[in-house]
Amino acid sequence: MILGLVIVPLTIALVVLILRDVPLISAPLTAVTLIAVAVLALTRKYTASLLFFGRTLSLAPLEAQSLAFCAILLAMMVVYASRIAHGSLTYALTLGAMGLFAGATMMGNNAIAGLLLEMGAFAAIMLIPSRQEGAAMTGMRALMLLALGGAVILLSAWAIESRAVNPDAAFLGQLASLALVIGFGLALGVAPFHAWLPPVFRYGSPIATVLLSVVLGIVALLRLNDTMQTAMWPGGQELFANLLLAGGALTCIAGSLMAIAQRAVNRALAYTALADMGIVLIGLGTGAQSSAVAATLHLIYRGLAIAAISMALGMLREYFGGDDLDRLNGAIRNAPVTILGIVIGGLSLGGLPLTAGFTTRLLIYRALAVEHASLAIVIMVCSFGPLWAFMRFLSAAITSAPSPGNRREAYLPSLLIVILIALLVVIGLYPAALNLLPTEWLDALRTGILSQP
Amino acid sequence: MLIDRFLGFLSALTPQLTLIGLIAISALMLVVEDRRLSLIPLLGQYILVALLISSQIYRPIVFIRMGLGAAICLMLYITAGHVQHELTILRPLLHTEPQNWPTSLTAAFRVMSLAGLGPLFRLCVMALGGLIAYGIWRTYPMPMVSTELSLTSYWLIATGLLMALISGDPLRIGFGLLTFVNGFEGIYLVLEQSLMVISLLGISDMIMALATAVCTEAWLESFKGEAAA
Numbered sequence: 039m040i041l042g043l044v045i046v047p048l049t050i051a052l053v054v055l056i057l058r059d060v061p062l063i064s065a066p067l068t069a070v071t072l073i074a075v076a077v078l079a080l081t082r083k084y085t086a087s088l089l090f091f092g093r094t095l096s097l098a099p100l101e102a103q104s105l106a107f108c109a110i111l112l113a114m115m116v117v118y119a120s121r122i123a124h125g126s127l128t129y130a131l132t133l134g135a136m137g138l139f140a141g142a143t144m145m146g147n148n149a150i151a152g153l154l155l156e157m158g159a160f161a162a163i164m165l166i167p168s169r170q171e172g173a174a175m176t177g178m179r180a181l182m183l184l185a186l187g188g189a190v191i192l193l194s195a196w197a198i199e200s201r202a203v204n205p206d207a208a209f210l211g212q213l214a215s216l217a218l219v220i221g222f223g224l225a226l227g228v229a230p231f232h233a234w235l236p237p238v239f240r241y242g243s244p245i246a247t248v249l250l251s252v253v254l255g256i257v258a259l260l261r262l263n264d265t266m267q268t269a270m271w272p273g274g275q276e277l278f279a280n281l282l283l284a285g286g287a288l289t290c291i292a293g294s295l296m297a298i299a300q301r302a303v304n305r306a307l308a309y310t311a312l313a314d315m316g317i318v319l320i321g322l323g324t325g326a327q328s329s330a331v332a333a334t335l336h337l338i339y340r341g342l343a344i345a346a347i348s349m350a351l352g353m354l355r356e357y358f359g360g361d362d363l364d365r366l367n368g369a370i371r372n373a374p375v376t377i378l379g380i381v382i383g384g385l386s387l388g389g390l391p392l393t394a395g396f397t398t399r400l401l402i403y404r405a406l407a408v409e410h411a412s413l414a415i416v417i418m419v420c421s422f423g424p425l426w427a428f429m430r431f432l433s434a435a436i437t438s439a440p441s442p443g444n445r446r447e448a449y450l451p452s453l454l455i456v457i458l459i460a461l462l463v464v465i466g467l468y469p470a471a472l473n474l475l476p477t478e479w480l481d482a483l484r485t486g487i488l489s490q491p
Numbered sequence: 492m493l494i495d496r497f498l499g500f501l502s503a504l505t506p507q508l509t510l511i512g513l514i515a516i517s518a519l520m521l522v523v524e525d526r527r528l529s530l531i532p533l534l535g536q537y538i539l540v541a542l543l544i545s546s547q548i549y550r551p552i553v554f555i556r557m558g559l560g561a562a563i564c565l566m567l568y569i570t571a572g573h574v575q576h577e578l579t580i581l582r583p584l585l586h587t588e589p590q591n592w593p594t595s596l597t598a599a600f601r602v603m604s605l606a607g608l609g610p611l612f613r614l615c616v617m618a619l620g621g622l623i624a625y626g627i628w629r630t631y632p633m634p635m636v637s638t639e640l641s642l643t644s645y646w647l648i649a650t651g652l653l654m655a656l657i658s659g660d661p662l663r664i665g666f667g668l669l670t671f672v673n674g675f676e677g678i679y680l681v682l683e684q685s686l687m688v689i690s691l692l693g694i695s696d697m698i699m700a701l702a703t704a705v706c707t708e709a710w711l712e713s714f715k716g717e718a719a720a
Contacts, residue, residue: 091687127705149683153691160698167709174710178661181702182668186652188695189675196682 040088040097040144042078043105047071047137055130065120068129072113072136076106079140080479087146094146099482100334101143101260107338108253111345112136114454115245121450122352124243128165135161135249139257146268148195151261155225156188159254165246166238173241180250183234187224194218198265215274218265219281225258227251228315229289236308244348251311252341259322259337283323287413290316294423303354303361303380303431307347310387310424314340314395320417321402329405331484335472336398339462343383343395346458350379353451366431367439373447377435379455384428386462389421394465501542506639513539513643514621517650517670521613526571526662533666534564536647540677543640547681552689556680559693563669563700567662570704574662577711616657620650636681647674661710665703672696 050071057064079102087096097105112132119128138158145151163184166177194217201210220231227235227250238250266275293313300306318340321333353376354361358369370377386393399421407414464471472480504512513536520532537560545553624645633641651671658664676692683689 093687149685149688150691153688153695157691157695157698160695160702164702164705167706169709169712171713174661174706174713177702177706177709178664181699181706182655182664185668185672185699189672189679192675192679192683196679 040095041090043075043097043140043144044137046078047075047133047140051130051133051137054133055127058126058130061120064129065116068133069113069116069120071133072109072116075136075140076109076113079103079106079109093150095144096146097144098485099478100485103479103482104256104260104337105140105143107341108139108256109136111248111252111341112245114458115248115345115349118349118352118451118454119243119245121448122244122356124245125165125168128243128245131161131164132245132249135159135253139253143257143260146264148198148261148265149192151264152188152191152195152221155191155254155257155261156184158257159184159188159225159250162246162249162254165249166242168241168243170241172237176237176241180234180238183224183231187221187231190217190224191221194221194265211274215277218262218278219285222258222262223285226255226315226319227312228285228319229292229312232289232292232312235312236305239308239311239348240302240304244345244352247348248341248345252344255315256337256341259318279323279325281323282319283410286316286319286321286323287417288316289313289319290417291420292316294420296423297427298423300427301363303347303351303366306384306424306427306431307344307351307387310384310427311340311344313420313424314343314387314389317389317399317402317417320406321398324402324405324409326405326408329402332398332401332405334483336395336402339386339394339398339465342458342461343386346379346383346455346462347387349451349455349458350376350383353447353455354380357447363431363434366434367437368435370435375447375452375455377432379459381428381432381435382459382462384431385425386466388424388428390425392463392466394462394469396466397469501538504539504542506543506637509539509543510639510643513543514646517647518614518617520666520670521617521650521654526575527568529663529666530564530568530571533567533669534560536560536670536673537563540643540647540673543643544677544680547636547640548684552680555689555693559696563696566697566700566704567665570707571662574660574707574711577715581714613657616653617650620653621646624649633678636678640677640681644674644677647671647677649674661703661706665700665707668699668703669696672699 050067054064054068057067079097087094089095116129116132135158138154138161142151142154142158145154160181163177163180166180167174194214197210197214197217201207201214204210223231224234235251239247242250266278290313293309293311293316297306297309297313300309314336318333318336321329321336324330351361353373354365354369357373357376358365366377382393386395389395389399403414403418406417472483475483516532516535516539520529520536523529523532538557541553541556541560624642627649628642628645632638636644647670651667651669651674653667654670655664655667658667676696680689680692
């Protein structure tokens with residue numbers, strides 16, 4: 039029963055909350071629950087929908103796979119967190135956020151889905167505050183902007199429903215368009231609504247970073263997909279495709295330019311991830327089926343890369359006391375896996391050939407070039423910004439200067455980083471490796487978010 | 492007996508009086524220095540907004556909204572008390588050895604005392620919020636809701652957002668945020684009357700208050716860490 043995807047994590051979250059001071063039990067229990075959620079999402083039958091208090095709950099194959107991906111990524115982050123210092127509420131909040139995001143994905147009603155999305159984001163925000171100066175205010179700023187986004191999404195849901203009843207009311211259509219743009223712009227953290235997201239990379243724990251920049255992004259795009267496929271007025275889809283394209287281009291250019299000057303890994307990651315979200319939006323906005331599929335895959339590769347860099351960033355802070363460029367001098371001798379995680383993850387996000395990020399970017403560039411050749415060239419040139427930032431970290435790390443840290447990398451977190459960067463490299467070298475996935479999964483991926491066959 | 496008299500008093504309030512009351516307590520919230528006392532106007536907001544929408548929604552929901560406001564204020568009262576207590580302990584140390592304190596801690600004490608910012612400044616901000624609310628209300632009237640409710644909601648949204656923007660500590664940002672949400676929900680609950688939506692809105696408000704409390708405690712811990720250093 040698909041309701042289990044919501045109930046299981048929320049129930050176990052309560053158990054984990056009680057057992058929060060016993061990490062030997064709470065960490066494995068959280069990881070196993072997240073894996074169970076992934077298995078449940080992948081093995082369910084995709085035909086039935088469910089009525090819950092008069093509301094329809096359903097899970098399309100692509101949504102199920104996206105949820106499974108998010109759950110597995112979070113399970114890896116939980117295993118990682120069990121070896122790196124973290125707050126006592128981390129596991130319970132992670133499970134709670136996952137359950138709420140699953141509910142938001144499955145819910146047919148836009149208002150209720152918007153509320154669940156907002157609550158999941160609030161739970162994830164609670165993972166940001168720490169004793170570090172500035173962390174608490176970062177959490178409050180994120181809370182403020184996402185609360186604003188949540189309210190605007192609720193307004194858009196009401197306007198869309200009202201317009202369906204009263205199709206002649208042009209005002210409702212305009213209100214719905216504006217509210218959708220602002221609401222989802224804030225939730226996705228795209229330019230010019232991105233102010234809350236970069237500080238999360240600086241102050242947030244790796245789990246908070248992945249929840250707010252990867253999982254929230256995926257779930258918000260699935261919600262937008264659902265809204266556009268089922269509740270859009272005539273002409274609305276074309277309008278939003280153009281808005282996605284324009285917003286994506288603005289986000290990509292702004293993020294890439296800001297990434298060039300960054301001298302700390304967290305800031306370079308923040309702006310590179312921002313630019314990469316722009317690529318996803320461009321892919322969804324071009325309107326071509328191949329581009330929409332590429333953008334959907336790109337979301338997954340983006341998640342893998344951000345998770346790898348976030349893990350490596352956590353290890354840098356733990357072992358080197360910071361992530362500034364100066365601290366990376368000679369770091370590859372003591373922390374080779376950490377440095378490789380940062381560099382390969384960053385290069386994949388930046389779209390360097392022979393990494394996973396490039397395989398999907400190429401399809402998106404080609405689709406964009408068909409109608410907007412000059413914009414495609416600008417976007418391609420912009421990808422040098424993030425690449426420059428991460429190559430600079432690599433060059434600092436391989437210098438012969440004495441390394442600032444003297445501890446060896448922890449085994450388990452290093453193994454997780456190796457798995458993630460291996461995936462990014464293998465897919466980059468051999469994109470056809472995806473054909474090894476079950477046919478059912480491939481078919482679902484080929485539908486793509488926001489695609490219009 | 493007392494509760495009956497209180498409820499009788501509340502039901503005797505006209506929408507115009509409720510609107511005036513809401514404006515007055517919002518002003519009080521901006522001017523009152525003690526964080527714990529600021530929660531009384533917040534509770535008043537929940538009660539008066541619930542009263543204002545009572546004629547348009549299912550009656551038990553009005554009482555549930557009031558109870559929700561009380562629960563949120565109680566939760567934040569514990570945090571506010573903790574913050575006031577800890578900062579009061581740290582304040583004398585600042586006066587004895589100011590040169591030893593990091594700049595950020597000095598800033599913490601500045602935001603602790605609203606007198607540092609000036610009540611006049613805060614009242615000007617409130618007046619600005621009022622002007623914005625009135626302007627939006629005149630430009631975009633909402634035919635679906637009553638005049639008093641729409642003006643009140645615009646007022647709370649504007650002052651809440653301004654309060655969140657000018658505040659320097661997480662708890663006051665949280666107060667501003669809850670004021671904004673209160674204003675938004677005043678209109679939204681009239682437009683969308685599904686029980687599930689109303690329940691989820693209540694849970695969402697609770698989680699928001701909880702997140703505010705978590706951020707405030709972390710903020711306090713970061714200063715205590717600095718002080719120890």
